[in-house]
Amino acid sequence: MNVTRGFTGRPRVDNHGLPPGQYDAGDDWPVLSAEVTPDLAPADWTFRIDGLVEAPRTWDWAQAHALPASAYEGDIHCVTSWSKFGVRFGGVSLDAFLERVRPLPAATHAVAYSHTGYTASLPLADLTGGRAWIAWEYDGRPLPAEHGGPARLLVPHLYFWKSAKWIAGIHLLDHDEPGFWERNGYHARGNPWEEQRYSGD
């Protein structure tokens, strides 16, 4: 252990919800994106799933909202070290979309992409089983544009760069194809509890 002289840190709280290397951002919700926030109206938003699926499909805003509503209430974790507790998102479970396109058995990975062109790569298993959402509400209100509104992917059990803002689609593949940050030095999976921040972690 490399103790830093004179460093004591914040008072310790017994917080089992905080992954290693993270701090509690409290009421803050820092904005982190590497690009210009787009002006994207709900009327112009679409969401597509294709690639290794039986029936590729595109939903518009009204069609997506006709799917059964599903909420996430819990924590989110950003690779830059902040975590945020007890957030509430509303939208639709990604399972509801996937069951309508029927992924092929060969599908093992996904590239999520945004209306701006940002990409994030994930194992398909991280998008199924009630662990991923298309979210358009935050705390009961429309998701702000700077946080990915009108709709973003939400994969709260992974670092938040995987939760692509301004989500436009998900393409299923039979191999891992690194997305934007995965090509820029970040980890392929990004599990906060195993501190998978960078390639090689």
Added chain:
Amino acid sequence: MTETFTPPTRFAVPGRIAVSNGTAGHWQTATLTEIRRETPRAATFRFAVPAWVGHLPGQHLRLRLTAADGYTAQRHYSIASAPDDSGHVELTLDHAEDGEVSGWFHTEARPGDRVEVRGPLSGFFAWPGDRAALLIGAGSGVVPLMSMVRHHRARGLSVPLRLLVSARSPEELIYAREYGAETTPVFTRAAPPGVPVGRMTAAHLDPLLEAAPAGGWEAYVCGSNAFAEHASRLLVAAGQPVHRIRVERFG
């Protein structure tokens, strides 16, 4: 391998710089060698990192402090110094209110202290000096941009480079003594006599975009989220292509 996939949308910002996966993977000891006051709130901390592999201007590192009971705090910081072969890197840190890590640096740290770092990290907000660069920063958002300016000078590069830097007042302008003809400061609260006070506007940006070099600018915007939103919207309004704006937000 079967097909590869390209999103059916314009790719926002191509990551054109390959990132070494090996170097970011381990922590190294960094020894503080010098502290330089920049402004009442900001100071530069110089570290010896003998095994540092070098970085590109604009890249950041991750820094870790460890308490006696094993508690650690980690933060990302942009690298302020230009790449060189001296085995040193510099960080410029604001003293954040209640800042756990910046507080230690500003009240406790002294030369000889050791911390841990890993990096360099991220190949996105990086500028190797190959394209004309328009740099726009506010507050400590100027730190990674200064690495680019210093790199430009140290290498005697001829590719065009301009810096617009916003600060509340001359006293709070980080690196004030180092700026040259490439830099236009913008003061939002107090300015020297004869210099207007106010936030960055189209009037600052339009002349730079009108005078864009052949091939256009690669724009780098860094600062608070509010500043980054403001500056990037000004850029788009002035005609800068969206896919040639890179944004680093200090959350």
